[in-house]
Amino acid sequence: MLSAENAAELAEFAMLLEVCAKRKPGNIDREHDYDDTRLEHFLNSAVRARKIFQNIHGMALGDAMYEAVRLTNGHNGGNTHFGAFILLLPLLKGKGIEGACRVVKETTVDDAVLFYKAFGLTAVRVSDTSDMDINDPESLNRLREDGMTMYDVMEFSAENDMVAREWTNGFALTREMADLLKSSDGGSSAIPAAFLDMRSRHLDTFVIKKFGPATAEELRNSAMMAKNGLLSEEILDAWCIAEGINPGSLADICIAGIFVALIEGWEWDY
Secondary structure (H helix, E strand, C coil): CCCHHHHHHHHHHHHHHHHHCCCCCCCCECCECCCCCCHHHHHHHHHHHHHHHHHHHHCCHHHHHHHHHHHHCCCCCCCCCHHHHHHHHHHHHCCCHHHHHHHHHCCCHHHHHHHHHHHHCCCCCCCCCCCCCCCCHHHHHHHHHHCCCHHHHHHHHCCCCHHHHHHHCCCHHHHHHHHHHHCCCCCCCHHHHHHHHHHHHCCCHHHHHHHCHHHHHHHHHHHHHHHCCCCCHHHHHHHHHHHCCCCHHHHHHHHHHHHHHHHCCCCCCC
């Protein structure tokens, strides 16, 4: 049986593998940074999160979320892993997808309040149509008055946020990513190939929030062309970087999928 220590190690490893994977068009990797965020910021965040991963079984999910964000805000690179924590923490606490599906439904109003406070520590992009403004104290009052749990918050956000949707659909895309990896040879191209496959079939909701659905659709179509050898990944990457298009939601799901694959026995080829 996987120990809590080993699970924490694999969660950290999943974060490191995702950001260090070579060529993930549009996202920070070993080949390029952003002007305001670098590879080192993601490495810093992954290492700092280890303490929370190790102690997750003694913490409520809201507490873990708040502390993970607080601990990993100790650099000037902005938000790095907020979405990843939304997925990794219940997967760790539940020891996999089946347990995570149970854990998220057991969350409380206090968890929701702490999640909103954690949200407030970040610069995460939110939908302009949301009437639950993280910067409005009245949103916390509404959570309490309506008895909204952290699961309810994710359900509220699921239509416009694919990371939140994982809580309500049984971590379906996390499962998809994990299965793609488990069917690979575990070599250095496994994670970039699986990530490109996911991008070719799913619209990234972070891109939708930042640029609109037409750009997200263009990205998906371009990824499909790259997957089928009709467009070079270098050209796709150059376009994404030039336009500032970074599929951050799928990157979070990628991290969660790597973690699930690892705890289910997938061996990354050292």
